[in-house]
Amino acid sequence: MPNEITLSFGLPDGRLDLRAADLDHWAEHLAWCCTIMGIAPGATIGVIDFGTSPIAFLGSALLTPMLEAGLAERLRGRVICLDASRERVALVPSILKQVAFDALCVRAEAVPALITYCREAEQPLDGITIITTFGLERRDPVAAFPRGRRMALAEAGMLMAPECAVCGQMHLRHSHYDQTPDGGAVVARRGGALVALPADMAPDLAPGCPAGPEDWRIAIAGKDAP
Structure with missing residues (x-):
């Protein structure tokens, strides 16, 4: 049965095994993430x-078998997937x-190369919302953009x-x-491994935000200029 099929993705620190039945669950969540960051319907991303990365393989039903509706469809x-290798980033301008x-x-590690190549090509990024995804274990300074958003991403835990x-x-x-009782880790309700949270990223429930009154929220530090 298709619902019993498990897809396996290689990660830098291991593997992500995800049931085919859960793909659309997470594609809907990715679409929700984009909406809450202010990305409008009909956008070209x-x-x-x-x-x-889930950001890539959930991008469209054309990219991943057994995904009924990816981010593009939702x-x-x-959604146009561009590789994060330095050679491919050089083509972005x-x-x-x-x-x-x-x-x-943009994956955080690729941001410096993106900035460098766009400057060299005199290609402005103004007018484009730049969403920087960053991991929890290694958090390098994230560049600020005129229209910038950030998203914490832990692939192994589908966070x-x-x-x-x-x-x-x-x-x-x-x-x-769900949070662990001590609030020090998060686990996805459908697939994914337990994700430990750094001490300075402890989620807070109150006061609620109108965009997601029941969500836990994590304050993030100020942004560094590129």
């Missing part, structure tokens, strides 16, 4: 990440001259916590995650 827009992107979702356009904090969606 570029993904500068590796193919094993937002009624377009020329692609930006050809495609009008509303948003770029995707977007920066809210309303409250400015990252939301841990209450319907998708």
Whole structure:
């Protein structure tokens, strides 16, 4: 049965095994993440990440077998996946001259190269919402953009916590995650490993944000200029 099939994705620190039956559950969550970050329906989104990232393989039903509706289908827009290797990031400025992107979702490690190549090509990023995804274990300074958002991403635990356009904090969606009793870790309700949270990222429940009144929220530090 298709629902019993498990897809396995290689990660830098191990593997992610995800049931095919859960793909659309997480694609809906990714669409929710984009919406809470202020991405409008019909948007054209570029993904500068590796193919094993949920941001990439949940991008469209055209990319992943057994995914019925990915991010593109749910937002009624377009998702164009661009690799995060330095060689591929070097091509992004020329692609930006050809495609009008509303948003770029960029892996944090690729941000410095993106900034460098766009400056060299005199290709501005103004007018594009730049969503920087960053891991919890290694959190390098994240560059600030005129229209920037951030999203915490832990692939092995399917943790995707977007920066809210309303409250400015990252939301841990209450319907998708549970906290351990001590609040030091998070686990997805459907698939994914336990994700330990750094001490300075302890979720807070109150006061609630109107964009997600029941969500846990994580305050994030100020942004560094590129």
